Amino acid sequence: MKIKQLSVFLENKAGRLSEVSDILGGAGINMTAFSVADTSDFGILRAIVSQPEEALQLLKNAGYAVSLTDVICIKCPNTPGSLAKALHVLNAGNVQIEYMYAFSMGEIAQVVIRPADIANCERALETHGIELVSSDKLYTL
Amino acid sequence: MIWNETIECASREYLSELQSKRLRDCVNRVYHNVPYYRKRMQEAGLLPGDIRTIDDLKKLPFTYKQDLRDNYPFGVFAAPMSEIVRLHASSGTTGRPTVVGRTRKDLDIWSECVARSLFLSGVSNKDIVQVGYGYGLFTGGLGLHYGVENIGAAVVPASGGNTKKQIQLIHDFGTTVLACTPSYALYIADAIKDAGLDPAKDLKLRVGIFGAEPWSEAMRNEIQTKLNIKAHDIYGLSEVMGPGVACDCEFQNGLHVCEDYFFPEIINPETGEQCKPGEVGELVFTSLGVEGMPLIRYRTHDLSRIIPGDCPCGRSTVRIAKLMGRSDDMLIIRGVNVFPSQVESVLLSMSETEPHYMLIVDRKGTLDTLTIQVEIQEQFFADNIKGLQAVEKKIKSNLESVLGISVIVQLVEPKTLQRFEQGKAQRVIDNRKF
Ligand SMILES: [Zn+2]
Numbered sequence: 001m002k003i004k005q006l007s008v009f010l011e012n013k014a015g016r017l018s019e020v021s022d023i024l025g026g027a028g029i030n031m032t033a034f035s036v037a038d039t040s041d042f043g044i045l046r047a048i049v050s051q052p053e054e055a056l057q058l059l060k061n062a063g064y065a066v067s068l069t070d071v072i073c074i075k076c077p078n079t080p081g082s083l084a085k086a087l088h089v090l091n092a093g094n095v096q097i098e099y100m101y102a103f104s105m106g107e108i109a110q111v112v113i114r115p116a117d118i119a120n121c122e123r124a125l126e127t128h129g130i131e132l133v134s135s136d137k138l139y140t141l
Numbered sequence: 142m143i144w145n146e147t148i149e150c151a152s153r154e155y156l157s158e159l160q161s162k163r164l165r166d167c168v169n170r171v172y173h174n175v176p177y178y179r180k181r182m183q184e185a186g187l188l189p190g191d192i193r194t195i196d197d198l199k200k201l202p203f204t205y206k207q208d209l210r211d212n213y214p215f216g217v218f219a220a221p222m223s224e225i226v227r228l229h230a231s232s233g234t235t236g237r238p239t240v241v242g243r244t245r246k247d248l249d250i251w252s253e254c255v256a257r258s259l260f261l262s263g264v265s266n267k268d269i270v271q272v273g274y275g276y277g278l279f280t281g282g283l284g285l286h287y288g289v290e291n292i293g294a295a296v297v298p299a300s301g302g303n304t305k306k307q308i309q310l311i312h313d314f315g316t317t318v319l320a321c322t323p324s325y326a327l328y329i330a331d332a333i334k335d336a337g338l339d340p341a342k343d344l345k346l347r348v349g350i351f352g353a354e355p356w357s358e359a360m361r362n363e364i365q366t367k368l369n370i371k372a373h374d375i376y377g378l379s380e381v382m383g384p385g386v387a388c389d390c391e392f393q394n395g396l397h398v399c400e401d402y403f404f405p406e407i408i409n410p411e412t413g414e415q416c417k418p419g420e421v422g423e424l425v426f427t428s429l430g431v432e433g434m435p436l437i438r439y440r441t442h443d444l445s446r447i448i449p450g451d452c453p454c455g456r457s458t459v460r461i462a463k464l465m466g467r468s469d470d471m472l473i474i475r476g477v478n479v480f481p482s483q484v485e486s487v488l489l490s491m492s493e494t495e496p497h498y499m500l501i502v503d504r505k506g507t508l509d510t511l512t513i514q515v516e517i518q519e520q521f522f523a524d525n526i527k528g529l530q531a532v533e534k535k536i537k538s539n540l541e542s543v544l545g546i547s548v549i550v551q552l553v554e555p556k557t558l559q560r561f562e563q564g565k566a567q568r569v570i571d572n573r574k575f
Contacts, residue, residue: 039529042551042552044524044525064555065518098525
């Protein structure tokens with residue numbers, strides 16, 4: 001259950017992130033989750049949005065370097081130790097993770113994972129009964 | 142096929158000897174026939190007898206385009222008007238054109254050099270060559286024209302413009318070789334596509350000979366793909382002769398210079414010293430054997446370098462690198478000459494599209510720093526910091542090995558760097574206060 005994540009190249013300058021959210025917001029595209037990874041002079045905005053293809057085109061037209069990346073999202077109870085359990089599963093399954101970020105809503109926490117090998121990651125999670133979030137559910141949260 | 146093996150494959154000793162002899166003749170000619178040159182040599186304390194070999198060339202003063210303008214129209218001619226058979230002129234941006242006069246022998250030299258260029262490009266007497274350079278005061282059209290006749294190929298004197306007609310001629314005549322400016326070649330290529338023609342199926346074009354303006358390797362690739370041809374670079378400037386001073390061979394790695402007639406030097410545009418072999422600098426030409434308007438150490442303001450080593454094509458004539466821009470753009474950073482065009486060629490070699498970049502020079506304390514901002518391109522963008530840092534590092538190390546100084550590379554968002562200022566690409570911001 002792959003999910004399309006929007007990745008945007010951003011310079012480390014004031015106002016860049018808000019410009020991107022303005023562009024998406026202006027087109028009625030909602031950001032469900034995002035994270036920013038950065039170095040001293042540039043960063044990458046990673047976001048789960050309601051209409052990834054439209055967002056891609058929109059930002060491309062606005063002159064951004066942007067791409068869609070396949071990620072996986074898991075759901076676990078928002079309680080101590082439940083993330084650890086999921087991570088043990090990935091560890092045991094030898095799943096390499098490039099990056100991950102999480103967000104929680106009430107009882108539930110969702111974790112976006114970018115594994116080096118998507119299929120391998122899916123298998124490991126499914127065999128241990130960890131729930132994957134489908135794209136239509138996640139995009140419209 | 143090599144047009145003139147005796148010269149083009151000659152030993153270095155033979156060439157130097159020939160060049161030295163022709164230089165002596167040339168210096169004698171201008172000293173006695175051109176007051177301007179006599180005055181400049183006298184100011185430098187030189188007599189014709191002081192110039193014995195081609196190595197003595199560096200003793201002679203430079204000639205600038207302004208000198209030709211100051212002597213408008215015929216002041217630097219070294220032959221009487223009774224011997225001049227052709228006049229050409231290039232339009233000057235500042236008003237006065239630059240006029241050149243050629244004797245019958247000069248025209249023979251020209252057609253000899255263009256013949257070599259055509260053979261360098263793989264053209265033979267079986268070809269049909271369409272000349273899409275303008276005919277007239279500009280040297281492009283007539284220059285190519287007589288060279289084509291000299292090798293016995295068929296010339297189609299289409300001149301420039303009227304693209305529909307050009308395409309009709311290419312199609313109906315089965316033109317195999319197109320000679321024009323590279324930008325016009327691209328324009329024709331697009332018009333051919335719009336006309337619903339497929340060059341591979343519908344046309345017989347196989348070779349292009351393009352020059353009269355600088356063009357990049359990326360542009361060469363584009364033209365070659367779109368027209369399904371091999372595209373050659375021909376160099377020349379009307380003051381020196383016109384097209385045919387140099388042209389690249391089948392290996393497309395540098396342009397072989399007709400150095401028996403036009404001796405190239407690469408100099409540091411600041412100091413006027415000759416550069417070490419392989420170093421980038423300003424191209425300077427001295428004509429050898431020319432009668433009408435020989436030039437002594439003429440400053441072209443074009444940047445290039447001598448490509449060291451032998452060319453696999455078997456010719457021994459010296460090669461200059463594809464033109465790299467204008468010397469007026471040179472920066473001196475920590476005592477090293479840096480040309481924006483070097484940055485461009487490094488970036489071009491790493492990508493398939495025109496790179497956008499900016500050079501920013503700062504002075505921190507007593508130390509100059511060079512920052513190069515590069516717009517991130519689609520193909521470089523990876524959703525991972527390590528990947529982007531690797532791109533940055535690769536650009537940095539490639540630039541440092543070419544420029545010879547350390548640089549800071551910054552990736553910036555696409556379309557954020559200023560594109561043009563008054564029609565000219567603005568590539569440099571120099572924040573140093575001198
Ligand atoms: Zn060669």
